[in-house]
Amino acid sequence: MRHIFIGALMALALVSCKDGKKATGNLLVTGTIKDLKTGKLYLKEQADTTLVTIDSLIVDGDSSFEFDVKLDSPKMLFLFLDRGVTNSIDDVVPFFAEKGKINIETNLKAFYADAKITGSENQKLLEEYKKIQSRYRSINLDLQQQRLNAIRFNKTFRLDSIDKASKDIVKKIYLMGINFSLNHRDKEVVPFIVTTELYDMSFKYLDTIYKNLDPKVLKTRDGKKLQKLYELRKQIEQQ
Incomplete structure (x- = not known):
């Protein structure tokens, strides 16, 4: 038992120290x-x-x-x-x-x-979010290329359907981000995503996300940034 105890202490020392430096x-x-x-x-x-x-x-x-x-x-x-x-x-x-x-x-x-x-659980969620978003953005880039080709080859009759499809994809990007934020309202990465990716969403959605976030999340640096964004957008909305 004594040897096990000494071994545990040594393992702990190795975890907390490197080259003689204590964490x-x-x-x-x-x-x-x-x-x-x-x-x-x-x-x-x-x-x-x-x-x-x-x-x-x-x-x-x-x-x-x-x-x-x-x-x-x-x-x-x-x-x-x-x-x-x-x-x-x-x-x-x-x-x-x-x-x-x-x-x-x-x-x-x-x-x-x-x-x-x-x-990092937050990093894992961020990667998950970006992976889903990249699929939508890839589709939208393809639609933009189709639009350029339609103009180039004088097939302007296709522009209305392409533009509608592009708007639908952009809408899906925002809705996915909103649902993701609400589903992970207790994670600190959410205000980072909102302030960098979704800052120009409709105020009603911003209001919903902000009011449903865990209080501990709003105390973080990104949470405080989100609070400033929310207050600014609220003032604009009330004008």
Whole structure:
């Protein structure tokens, strides 16, 4: 029994410490970037209209990384990769952070595209939402291409039906987002989705979502942004 107890203490020490450092935050971001030999990683958050660095580390031979973060509330964070001599637009992985442990597995070639993020329930919901939305947006893009072709080949008689189909798809995009928000009203990712994707929805739907959100959600940073949006839209509605 004594050996089991000592073993448990050692395991706990390994979890809470790395390279002699004791964890001080409430979020541990870990991961591996395959094929990355050297570079610099930045963990950033949005402050007003700019991104500010929370922490950074130098990668030199070891492609694994770890950030110990003090998170005030669940919110979007950004993992930036500075490749050094190689420039690339694929250098940031956004993820919705929450307390606990989040792991990001990716590679140097497709840093964002191949990123697999686990450990965050809010991130999982965000990915689910974007997956469904992308289907609708893909259909709408195809309709826009059909519209351009109809104009190009002088088949304007098709424009009315194409425009109607496009409006129906846009309506479905909003209705899906509204239903998703109501079904997950206790999740902190909802106000983020509303303020970034659905901010121009009909006020009656915004009102319904806002009034049905869990009070704890409204206390988050994105919840406060949603509150400001709601109050602004309400003033406009009452004019």
